[in-house]
Amino acid sequence: MSIAFLVTTLIVVATPGTGAIYTLSAGLSHGRRASVVATIGCTLGTVPHMVAAITGMAALLHTSATAFQLVKYLGVAYLLYMAWATLKDTDPIVAEEETAPRPAGRVIASGVLINLLNPKLTIFFFAFLPQFVDTGEPGHVLRMLELSGVFMLVTLAVFAAYGVCAASVRDHVTARPRMMAWLRRGFAGSFVALGAKLALAAR
Template sequence: MSLAFLLTTLIVVATPGTGALHTLAAALSRGPRAGVVAAVGCTLGIVPHLLATVTGVAALLHASATAFEVLKYAGVAYLLHMAWATLRDKDALTAGEREDAPVPARQVIARGVLINILNPKLTVFFFAFLPQFVSPGEPHAVVRMAGLGGVFMLATFLVFAAYGLLAGAVRGRVLGRPRVMAWLRRGFAGSFVVLGAKLAMTAR
């Protein structure tokens, strides 16, 4: 495994996006455990893209404008839904909720999975990114790509979990301030809208 692959992976993973935003929101609303659970969901959301790349489905998304646009606008719609839900649910971030309160893990994981599944750019990224680190004619190219994808997923989980733990650590300092909570909620919602707009304007 090359150093170039590891550095590129860390840069891509650490760059704030919808997955990181979802992880931070989960950690601030329900504590560090929820942040780690959200990181698991975002990591699992990578699996379909990796499988698509390995099996060649990514080629279809790359070649078919219709397939790409359908998946892209489904992602945009979901991001706008997340923005609306964040603004509407004023109890999502509350000072009174105990950190050890039961966490709806399935819901948090499902949101993380959907956020990454409905992002066609991730599949296209894998399609363009992984082959660069596989030698032409390599007899076990599929295994090699799957292994590199696994490293990418591990890096995603570790970085996102770190985001969640850090956000959970400062949770108590910010939840007692209603104005801060209001601006955080608006900030998260606005960020989802911006990311949705950015996705809508991207091309293959």
């Protein structure tokens, strides 16, 4: 395991993106449990990209403009939906123990979709992992699985830290409804901005 791989992976994961914003939003809106579950969902959302990289399916997105555009605009549509859902969620937030927790399956599904519908993540796996794997060696598939596993563990750790930190200040934020309203708008605006950035992305 090279230091270059670990450093680059940490930079890629820690840079705020759709997954990080979703985890922060879950932590602030629904508490520590929801943030951890959201983290698991976002981490699981990298599995299809890993499979695509290992099987060569990522090459299709890299070479086929139609396939790339299809996945890209599905991602844009889902990010816009997340922005709308964030703004729509105007129920007053009270202490976590006084409210029924959100269904884990629903939180995980949203996290999976956020990372699944991100063609740039597939391109990342396709372009980044091969630099650290000699495809001519017999065990190159296991090596890619190993590196992908490290990427997922880093994602899990970093996103969990984001979510738990957000949940730790939740009581201070929820005691100020106007602040929570502005945070909702901020998260919704972030989803819209990320959707616009993805819409303009080239292969």
